[in-house]
Amino acid sequence: MKPKFLYFFFFIISINCTKPTNSDAFIENVTGRYLYDSDQVIEVYFKDKVLLLTWKGIKDIKPMKFDDDIFFVKEMNEKITFKTNPQDQKEYLVLLPKEEGAEITFNFKKLEKNELTPSEYLANDNFEEALAGYIAIQQKDSLNIAVNENEMNAIGYYHLGRNEIPKAINVLKINAVLHPKSDNVFDSLGEAYLKSGDTLQAIVNYKKALAIDSGNRRAKNVVEKFDKK
Structure with missing residues (x-):
């Protein structure tokens, strides 16, 4: 052998x-x-x-x-x-x-007995803990996929598509905190509020999107539409 x-x-x-x-x-x-x-x-x-x-x-x-x-x-x-x-x-x-x-x-x-990840807190509708967790990740690694603007936006639209509007709004609010210089996150949040029937908050967020990028056509069209009423 x-x-x-x-x-x-x-x-x-x-x-x-x-x-x-x-x-x-x-x-x-x-x-x-x-x-x-x-x-x-x-x-x-x-x-x-x-x-x-x-x-x-x-x-x-x-x-x-x-x-x-x-x-x-x-x-x-x-x-x-x-x-x-x-x-x-x-x-x-x-x-x-x-x-x-x-x-x-x-x-x-090893996580503590009742400790969850940010996405798990998010799944359990514990948005404050989820936000704190995502902020901690972003501070440590701003390029981490978990805090990627487009990924978080996609999660928000996933819930919006399922008519889970309160959850979609909270996800998109987290994204807005993580990416306050992005017109797109406020545009998306405005759309979620609009779908919820909260026109006031929708306009507030569309105006934030326009303040960041005055060329955001969708935000501009919505704001002008309601300003005429």
Whole structure:
């Protein structure tokens, strides 16, 4: 048997001989939700003491166990482990460095029991917490997709199209706070208010759009239409 095949054979044997279950203490310590990419989570949970993940909408991902606390996640093409960050004493899901001897980065912090991401707060109609979360993301990374003006506008129009007008207004209000120099966000907010029947707030926001860009034709047409009445 050639050495490389022999190595592969013993590698497979070693994996298969690893106990798939995990200790009660380990399960209690690592079960939870870990913040991934600012506004997404990796959920870590167990079934029959076997570690499973939900990530990017994929449920029941079953990592391959290498050691007591080291796993390989083929969907990520990463080895992961769980460690306490000495700087903040918080638990993290950690991607193990691919290069031997490289410094460990504490990648994904475990969320508190009732802590949600901004998009989750938004889904639950908790707009104040959602706004605070989005502002924090923007302050840290203004180019993050979670606070992208067009993406947020699309969410607002999604709810507007479903006739979920109060939710659409709140989403577009968040976008206006995040992007106060954009005529488009106030134009969209004006449209949502107009659809709600609140003409006064619609005009207020269309005028804000015109103050930013006097060439905004839709805003100008709406304002002129109601000024004539």
